Amino acid sequence: MKPKALLLAPAVLAAAIVLAACGGGGSSSGGSSTAATGNGPNATAFPEIEDWPVFGRDRDNTRFATQDEINTDNVDELGEAWSTGLGPDQYLMESFPLVIGENVYVTTSTDEVMQINGKTGHINWTYTPEVDFSQSTGVGGYGITVNRGVAAEDGKLFVLTFDNKLQAISQKTGERLWSSQVEDPATGAYESMAPTAYDGKVYVGVSGSEDGVRGKISAYDAKSGKELWTFYTVPKEGTGWVPKGGGGGTIYMPPTVDPKTNTVYVGTGNPAPVLVGAKRPGKNLYTDSILALDANTGKLKWYHQEEAHDLWDYDAESPVVLFDVEINGEKKRGLAEAGKNGLLFLLDAETGEDLFPPVGFVKRDHKPPTNKPTLECPGAVGGSQYSPLAYSPETQAVYVSGIELCMYLRVTYENHNGEKQFAGDRVVPKDTEKTGTFTAVGVNTGKVLWKHDMPTPMDGGATASAGGLVFTGDQQGILYAFDAADGDDLWQANLKLAFGTAPVIYSIDGTQYVLATVGGAALTASEELGEIGARVVAFKLGGKKLPEGPELKG
Amino acid sequence: MRRPPGLPVLLPLLLLLCCAPSALAAGRAQEAWGPLGSFIGRYHAQVLSGGGSGVRGGELTMFVQEEFPGSEEPAGILKLRTKTNNDVVYLKELMRRGRARTAIVKGGSFLGPRIGKFVGKMRRPGRIVANVSTHSLGTVELLFTRYSRKPTP
Incomplete structure (x- = not known):
């Protein structure tokens, strides 16, 4: 297979620096002003609601549904309630839906927003924005367009289009209310993330680290679309550590807002030039980092860098999860994030310091790339990509999707893969196994509770429920329900389209549904891992039985 | 009577004839739709006849993809x-014969499945x-109809 450029997952290299890359030795953190106290129960966590109104269902971004109608005792009765295709020539699906009232809100990879009846699957309306998709020529033309969903607040939906527009539309009718340009397309920036809306503000980042885009997170006024503040994650090109044409630290997933401490948490991407580290001395702050910012001003509270002076494209891409935990008798507000470097980070949400040493969830064996091909594990698209974690307060565990995919990296000092600042090769060995892991890690112990070796890379993320279940989907199109406590493989359904997302759970008129958006991720297409398409499939107890997948080995 | 050309003359010609299509398909020919200046850029698309497709119009961007140095290949x-x-949709494997211009159509991305074809004629650059x-x-x-020779926004 020829080397492929992955717009959402570049790699990185350089020659000189020896990194303490194991056991989190490459990570660092720094504090500034003290965050407000966040200990104790969080009123916003685990609301007893029937909807899925924000990206991770609650403000802690746990992806934990409080419904328990579908549980470990009856999950084998789960079957298809309805299935809806999302239009002609729709391929790929990285959209994480919201559910408000009876309606599901989902985006397509070409930026349409659809309102779908949650009971029947009928598409009530479609909002089709004008989008300039030629923007993907900016990364050598291998750009893959995806859209990871909408945010909702106060009767509005907020969507980011590929060509860097933040748009507000009516939740009821799909009519456009306003549109704001959030970045100049000439910079090479593009959008793939779902925004986050909270308390009259919409929080937005930009993507494109691999193309030297300067990362930033901004807050916009939800009523007018006016920019309120911007925090740049790296210095301007030609200043600080960033060379001319360099940048990085861009953002691919929605920030997590903690209303109790008025803090925005967000993960950032790789530095650029991606493969030539010698041109960017030092740690390259704040790339590959978790940032805690003041929600009103954008002022940095603290940072925790997961990979200092990254040479492998180890983004901190997946969204941050918050939780309350007691460790050695002390109550803590905790934070979890799984990186592309194959490590799960469990941090103190007030300070950014480690609660426990980082926990590995895929094979890790890498060294600084040279001008000879070197096998690096995880590869540039390994570890955990944008895949959201789930957290269950019942098991006190987070559930981590892992990609076992090593790559040959090679420095060339030339522009490769169409990415201006890449300067190297990333090649997946032809005979390499492309597999994955699914791992439960205790947030109160930092220990692996159970782990499955999965037959395919796991790219979609996880969803947990009060029914004692955790759901995840693979690249063959198989949706799994595991016992959240011990990992027992309780139920499977083969949807025959690859997963690039995690399910959501909602209830209408007393019936609980598990809703999956399927069709594959950019990784599915680039590595030919499974069938791509775009469908929304709802399950309920007593629904139509679908075939199961093969028995898991581990 | 002229003597037929000998093997030294025929062999390169035969090789050219047999390998040219695959060379085009492999993307080594940068002028698969002719000189780059004749087709690279941005176009408005006007529907002439659409049957039941429901297509109302569109835009086409033709540009040169670069996977690595030396791999430059026009695409759309x-x-x-x-x-x-x-x-x-995405156009790959551009080919030409006379005024004819063809490509395969891929879905989802340039790395996606082949879902159709593009068969046309270049009336003029x-x-x-x-x-x-x-x-x-x-x-x-x-x-x-091309409105800009620059493919990027």
Whole structure:
């Protein structure tokens, strides 16, 4: 297979620096002003609601549904309630839906927003924005367009289009209310993330680290679309550590807002030039980092860098999860994030310091790339990509999707893969196994509770429920329900389209549904891992039985 | 009577004839639709006949893809507007014969599955009439008129 450029997952290299890359030795953190106290129960966590109104269902971004109608005792009765295709020539699906009232809100990879009846699957309306998709020529033309969903607040939906527009539309009718340009397309920036809306503000980042885009997170006024503040994650090109044409630290997933401490948490991407580290001395702050910012001003509270002076494209891409935990008798507000470097980070949400040493969830064996091909594990698209974690307060565990995919990296000092600042090769060995892991890690112990070796890379993320279940989907199109406590493989359904997302759970008129958006991720297409398409499939107890997948080995 | 050409003359010719299509398909020919200046750029797409496709218009961007130095290959991003969707497909493996211009159509991305074909004629540089077929849309006849020679926004 020829080397492929992955717009959402570049790699990185350089020659000189020896990194303490194991056991989190490459990570660092720094504090500034003290965050407000966040200990104790969080009123916003685990609301007893029937909807899925924000990206991770609650403000802690746990992806934990409080419904328990579908549980470990009856999950084998789960079957298809309805299935809806999302239009002609729709391929790929990285959209994480919201559910408000009876309606599901989902985006397509070409930026349409659809309102779908949650009971029947009928598409009530479609909002089709004008989008300039030629923007993907900016990364050598291998750009893959995806859209990871909408945010909702106060009767509005907020969507980011590929060509860097933040748009507000009516939740009821799909009519456009306003549109704001959030970045100049000439910079090479593009959008793939779902925004986050909270308390009259919409929080937005930009993507494109691999193309030297300067990362930033901004807050916009939800009523007018006016920019309120911007925090740049790296210095301007030609200043600080960033060379001319360099940048990085861009953002691919929605920030997590903690209303109790008025803090925005967000993960950032790789530095650029991606493969030539010698041109960017030092740690390259704040790339590959978790940032805690003041929600009103954008002022940095603290940072925790997961990979200092990254040479492998180890983004901190997946969204941050918050939780309350007691460790050695002390109550803590905790934070979890799984990186592309194959490590799960469990941090103190007030300070950014480690609660426990980082926990590995895929094979890790890498060294600084040279001008000879070197096998690096995880590869540039390994570890955990944008895949959201789930957290269950019942098991006190987070559930981590892992990609076992090593790559040959090679420095060339030339522009490769169409990415201006890449300067190297990333090649997946032809005979390499492309597999994955699914791992439960205790947030109160930092220990692996159970782990499955999965037959395919796991790219979609996880969803947990009060029914004692955790759901995840693979690249063959198989949706799994595991016992959240011990990992027992309780139920499977083969949807025959690859997963690039995690399910959501909602209830209408007393019936609980598990809703999956399927069709594959950019990784599915680039590595030919499974069938791509775009469908929304709802399950309920007593629904139509679908075939199961093969028995898991581990 | 002229003597027929000998093997030293024929062999390169035969090699050229047998290998040229695969060379084009492999993307080594940078002028698969002719000189780059004749087709690279941005186009408005006007529907000439669409049958039941529901296509109302669109935009085409023709540009040179670069996977790595030496791999430059022309390609296209075609957005077709239907009543409810941005139908975005990708043109690869550009070929030409006389005025004919063809490509395969991929879905989802340049790395996605082959879902149709592009069969057209270049009337003059920057002006192409083509039938675009995909699994979902059927066949739609479009007039592409270039409005910018620069492919990027």
